Amino acid sequence: MDKGRAKRRARRGYHHGNLRRALLDAAIALIQSEGADALTLRAAARGAGVSQAAPYRHFTDKDGLLAAVAEEGFRLMTAGMRAATAAHADDAIGALRACGLAYIAFARAHPAHFRVMFGRYVANRAAHPDLREAAGEAFAQVEACIMAGQQAGFVVEGDVTSLAITSWATIHGLASLLVDGQLEERGGDPDGLASAVTAALFLGIGRR
Numbered sequence: 001m002d003k004g005r006a007k008r009r010a011r012r013g014y015h016h017g018n019l020r021r022a023l024l025d026a027a028i029a030l031i032q033s034e035g036a037d038a039l040t041l042r043a044a045a046r047g048a049g050v051s052q053a054a055p056y057r058h059f060t061d062k063d064g065l066l067a068a069v070a071e072e073g074f075r076l077m078t079a080g081m082r083a084a085t086a087a088h089a090d091d092a093i094g095a096l097r098a099c100g101l102a103y104i105a106f107a108r109a110h111p112a113h114f115r116v117m118f119g120r121y122v123a124n125r126a127a128h129p130d131l132r133e134a135a136g137e138a139f140a141q142v143e144a145c146i147m148a149g150q151q152a153g154f155v156v157e158g159d160v161t162s163l164a165i166t167s168w169a170t171i172h173g174l175a176s177l178l179v180d181g182q183l184e185e186r187g188g189d190p191d192g193l194a195s196a197v198t199a200a201l202f203l204g205i206g207r208r
Helices: 003-016 019-034 041-048 062-086 092-109 111-118 129-151 160-179 190-205
Strands: none
Touching: 019 041, 019 062, 019 111, 041 062, 062 092, 062 111, 062 129, 092 111, 092 129, 092 160, 092 190, 111 160, 129 160, 160 190
16 A cells, blocks of 8 residues: 555544544644644644644634643543542541642643643633533532531631632642742652642641
């Protein structure tokens, strides 16, 4: 079989559900190496080894591709937080800390996703309901941990959403610093920092 025919067959394979995945993988790799501003549908197509027209089968524009990256990130992060908290079903404090540690672990393992999820790269989030739903589910997981802590008597009474935002802001701050390499010159073990910050967070929202 000549190379041209093999290449055409490979491209036809994307029609069976692999094209979207290939484009997402190419986009993530490009964001990781060059930043989200460098992403275009044409660049994603090159990275995936498909024609310039192929991305339009799944994404109307760059914003749609970025929204898909962000949505995938939120779903992966939520799955990680749920799995971590499930391991502490009878320990509200342990579940809350595990949720925070899972958040930080996700950010470190998926920095490209993380930057798109929380950056301003998706121009119109309102146009992407699946992304908004995925982001809402992630925040709901944090709220669930706060509510469980309150019910167990370990977390202070108060508005669950406000306490969840406080917790999120604290954990997200460390995650962002680690992803951006801002703590490398300061030394310190990232895992140790994650444990210290999650422990300190509970001092703020825990019952006296």
